[in-house]
Amino acid sequence: MVALIVQFVIVGMWASMFVIHTRRLIRLAQVESLTQWGERRLRPKLNRVWWWLGREEYWRAVQIDGARCMQMTLIMFLMAWGIYSLENRPRKQPAPGRLW
Numbered sequence: 635m636v637a638l639i640v641q642f643v644i645v646g647m648w649a650s651m652f653v654i655h656t657r658r659l660i661r662l663a664q665v666e667s668l669t670q671w672g673e674r675r676l677r678p679k680l681n682r683v684w685w686w687l688g689r690e691e692y693w694r695a696v697q698i699d700g701a702r703c704m705q706m707t708l709i710m711f712l713m714a715w716g717i718y719s720l721e722n723r724p725r726k727q728p729a730p731g732r733l734w
Contacts, residue, residue, distance in 0.1 A: 640714045644707050651699050662686045
């Protein structure tokens, strides 16, 4: 149960980072709408997206958020590992005849 929750949280965290930076890229490239796939105006819009993918300004924020997601993934993995190891460790049995 804990593993499933941890997996959902990690997937959600990475998915939200992907959505946020994709929206940011589209906003930076000033792509208003991609509903006109058949028009000739699509190519300049995609060229602007491609241009922003080569810019350091875009990737700096992506790298920072990627490192933060890696850090959170590692922290959650270690937390789940610790919880799992505490639940499954063998319990010490008291010596016969002793209360403490």
